[in-house]
Amino acid sequence: MDRFSWTNGLLEINETLVIQQRGVRLYDGDDKAKMDVGVALLSTHRLIWRDNKNHECCIAMPLSQILFFEEQAGGIGKSAKIVIHLHPTPPNKEPGPYQQSKYSYIKLSFKEHGQIEFYRRLTEEMTKKRWENMPVSQPIPTGTGLQAGRTRAVGIVGIERKIEEKRKETDKNISEAFEDLSKLMVKAKEMVELSKSIANKIKDKQGDITEDETIRFKSYLLSMGIADPVTRETHGSGTHYHMQLAKQLGDMLQAPLELLSPEDLVNACKMFESLKLPLRLRVFDSGVMVVQLQSHSEEEMIASALDNVSDKGSLTAEEFAKLLGLSVLLSKERLLLAEKMGHLCRDDSVEGLRFYPNLF
Amino acid sequence: MSFEWPWQYNFPPFFTLQPNADTRQKQLEAWCSLALSYCRHHKLYTLDVMEAQESPMFNNKKIERKLSMETIQIVFEELRKKGNLEWLDKNKLRCLVMWRRPEEWGKLIYQWVSKNGMVNSVFTLYELSNGDDTQEEEFHGLEEWMLLRSLQALQTDGRAEIISMDDGKDRFIKAL
Numbered sequence: 001m002d003r004f005s006w007t008n009g010l011l012e013i014n015e016t017l018v019i020q021q022r023g024v025r026l027y028d029g030d031d032k033a034k035m036d037v038g039v040a041l042l043s044t045h046r047l048i049w050r051d052n053k054n055h056e057c058c059i060a061m062p063l064s065q066i067l068f069f070e071e072q073a074g075g076i077g078k079s080a081k082i083v084i085h086l087h088p089t090p091p092n093k094e095p096g097p098y099q100q101s102k103y104s105y106i107k108l109s110f111k112e113h114g115q116i117e118f119y120r121r122l123t124e125e126m127t128k129k130r131w132e133n134m135p136v137s138q139p140i141p142t143g144t145g146l147q148a149g150r151t152r153a154v155g156i157v158g159i160e161r162k163i164e165e166k167r168k169e170t171d172k173n174i175s176e177a178f179e180d181l182s183k184l185m186v187k188a189k190e191m192v193e194l195s196k197s198i199a200n201k202i203k204d205k206q207g208d209i210t211e212d213e214t215i216r217f218k219s220y221l222l223s224m225g226i227a228d229p230v231t232r233e234t235h236g237s238g239t240h241y242h243m244q245l246a247k248q249l250g251d252m253l254q255a256p257l258e259l260l261s262p263e264d265l266v267n268a269c270k271m272f273e274s275l276k277l278p279l280r281l282r283v284f285d286s287g288v289m290v291v292q293l294q295s296h297s298e299e300e301m302i303a304s305a306l307d308n309v310s311d312k313g314s315l316t317a318e319e320f321a322k323l324l325g326l327s328v329l330l331s332k333e334r335l336l337l338a339e340k341m342g343h344l345c346r347d348d349s350v351e352g353l354r355f356y357p358n359l360f
Numbered sequence: 361m362s363f364e365w366p367w368q369y370n371f372p373p374f375f376t377l378q379p380n381a382d383t384r385q386k387q388l389e390a391w392c393s394l395a396l397s398y399c400r401h402h403k404l405y406t407l408d409v410m411e412a413q414e415s416p417m418f419n420n421k422k423i424e425r426k427l428s429m430e431t432i433q434i435v436f437e438e439l440r441k442k443g444n445l446e447w448l449d450k451n452k453l454r455c456l457v458m459w460r461r462p463e464e465w466g467k468l469i470y471q472w473v474s475k476n477g478m479v480n481s482v483f484t485l486y487e488l489s490n491g492d493d494t495q496e497e498e499f500h501g502l503e504e505w506m507l508l509r510s511l512q513a514l515q516t517d518g519r520a521e522i523i524s525m526d527d528g529k530d531r532f533i534k535a536l
Contacts, residue, residue, distance in 0.1 A: 314372075345383050347372035349425060356373050360386040 001028035002101040003086050004059040005094035009050055011043060013158065014134035018042045019121045023112025024049065027081070029103025040108055042121055045131040047084075059096055061086075063131055071119050072107070080115040082108045082122070246271040284333045285340070298337070305338040306357060314347065314356045363401045366394055375425035377434065391427075391435045396444060396459040405503045409436070409453050458506065463517075465510035468499055470519055473535040482523070482534045485511075 011017060024040035026033035026049060035057065041048040047066070051057035067085040074080035085105040110118070194216060246268040269281035269291055283289050308323060309315045315323070317332035324331060335355045338344040345358040368374040368390045378384040398417045399407070409432065412418055419426035427435070436455065439445035443461050448454040460468075469488065473479060476493070487493075489507050494500045499507070511533055514520035523532040 339380055342380055342382055345373040345378055345380070346376055347425075348376040349372070354372070356371070358380075358383055359371060360368070360373075360378075360383050360390070 001026065001033055001106055002096065002098040003061045003065050003089055004096040004098065005061065006096055007048065007058050007060040009048065009058040010155065012045065015043050015045045018044060018125055019118055021110065021114040021118050023110065025109040025111060027107035027109060028098065028101050029105055037111055040118065042118065042125060044125060044134065063125060066126060069122060071115065079109045079111050081110065082115055082119055084108070242268045242271055243275065246275055246277065288329060288333055290330060301334055302338045302341055302343055305334050306343045309344060309355055310357045314354045316352055316354050363398060366390060369394065369420060370423060372423055372425050375427055377431045388435060388438050392438050392442065395435060395439065399457045400459040403501060405457060405506055407455050407457050462509040462513040465499055465502065465506065466514040469510060470514060470535060472497055479535050482532045485531055485533065
C-alpha cells in the first residue's frame with residue numbers, strides 16, 4: 001500500500017477513465033487496509049481508489065507500478081479479489097496513505113462484484129500500455145495534506161494551460177514571420193548606407209566612387225525598376241546633369257519617361273529657354289507648373305478661351321477640357337487666367353464653377 | 361407699374377462675388393443701384409437683412425441664384441459709404457435705406473415749397489408728408505424720420521427752420 005499517492009482524483013489531459021467499480025476494499029498485502037470501502041477506478045494511466053464517504057480521501061498509483069496481477073476467486077463470506085503485485089516504490093513517489101509496507105502486493109476486494117469486468121479491463125490496459133503513448137505532466141511535489149501536489153489539466157487550470165501553450169505557439173509564428181522582414185530591413189539598410197556614401201562622395205568631391213559601388217548601386221536601381229538611368233555618377237552632378245536631362249526631355253516628350261524625381265524634372269524644365277528648346281515651363285498663380293510648347297503665347301490662349309466660352313454661352317473647367325482635349329487642371333488654369341485678364345467672369349453655385357464672358 | 365429688373369439680374373455670375381477687382385467693382389455698383397431702385401419702387405425705407413436675403417431683391421428664383429449673406433453685407437457697406445444706408449443696430453441686422461439722400465429730399469421739398477409760394481409759411485411735418493397738397497409729390501408718404509433728416513439737411517443749409525413746441529413733441533417748419 002505504500003505505492004499509492006494522494007491525489008485529487010481529477011484526470012489528466014490525455015488520461016481517460018476505463019472502468020470504475022464501487023464496493024471495493026483495499027488490502028495491504030493480506031491485511032485489510034485502514035480505509036473503508038470505496039470506489040476503484042481504472043484509467044489509461046492509473047489505478048485510483050476513492051473513499052465512499054470521504055471523497056477527499058483519494059489515492060492512486062501509476063499502472064506502470066504494476067508488475068503483474070491475478071484473480072482470486074471468492075467463496076462463502078469472501079469476496080472475489082484481484083491481487084496486484086507491484087514494482088518497488090520509485091524514489092520520487094508522492095506521499096500517500098502508507099509511508100511503508102512490508103508487502104509488495106495489494107488486493108482489491110470486490111464486495112459488490114464487478115471483478116470480472118475490472119480484471120478484463122485491467123488486462124487490456126496493461127497490455128496496451130496506453131500511458132506510454134500519452135504522457136501526462138510530471139507531478140509537482142507538495143508538502144503535506146490530503147490533496148496531491150499534481151496539477152490537473154482539466155478545469156480552469158487546464159484551460160489556462162491551453163491558453164499559455166497557444167500563446168507560445170503564436171509567438172513563435174510571429175517571430176518566424178518577422179524573420180523575413182528583418183532580412184529585408186538589413187538589405188534596405190545596406191542600400192541606404194551605400195546611397196549615403198555615394199551622396200557624400202559627390203558632395204565632398206572626395207575620392208572616386210569605386211566601380212564596385214557603382215555596380216552595386218545600379219543593380220539596386222535596376223531591382224527597383226529604373227532601367228538605364230541618367231545617374232549623377234555617369235553624367236556628373238548639378239547643372240550638367242539637368243542639361244542632359246532637359247535635352248532628353250525635349251526629344252522625347254511624347255514617349256513615356258523613365259523614372260525620375262520630380263525635383264530633377266522641374267530643374268531640367270527650367271533650362272528649356274536657355275537651351276533654346278521649343279518648350280517652356282510655366283508657373284500659374286496657384287503654383288501649378290506646366291510644360292507647354294513655346295508657340296503658345298498668353299494672348300492666344302486667352303483669346304481662344306474667350307471664343308470657346310462665348311460660343312457655348314458658358315463653360316465649366318471639365319467641359320472646356322473635353323472641348324480642347326486638355327487635362328482638367330490645365331483647362332482650369334486657362335480659364336482662371338482669362339478671368340484674371342477680365343475677359344471672363346465666374347458663376348459659383350451648388351451646380352459648380354462655371355465661366356461666362358465678362359459682360360459687366 | 362412693375363419693377364424693371366436690370367439685365368444683370370438674370371446673369372448668373374451677378375450673384376457670385378467676382379474675384380477680379382475691376383469686375384467686382386462694376387458688379388457692386390450694379391447691386392447698389394438695383395437695391396436702391398428696388399427700395400424706391402416699393403417705398404421701402406428700412407430693411408431687415410435676413411428678410412432681404414430671401415426677397416426677390418437678392419434672390420432670383422427663376423435662375424436659382426441668390427446673393428450670399430457675405431456679399432449682401434459687402435453691398436450694404438458700399439451703400440453705407442455712399443450715404444444711402446444707415447445701420448439701426450450694432451449687429452447689422454436692420455438698416456435704414458435712403459434711396460434718396462436727405463439732402464436730395466430736402467431739395468425736392470424746398471422746390472415744392474417755393475413753387476407754391478409758401479416760403480416763410482409754417483407747416484407741420486404731417487402736412488408735408490401726408491397733406492392733400494403734396495399727394496402728387498414724391499415725398500408724399502415719406503417716413504417721418506426721413507422727412508426730419510431731410511429738413512435737418514435744409515436747416516443746415518440755412519433754408520429752413522425747425523421749430524419745436526411742447527418740449528419737442530410737435531414740430532413746425534418754416535421754409536426760409
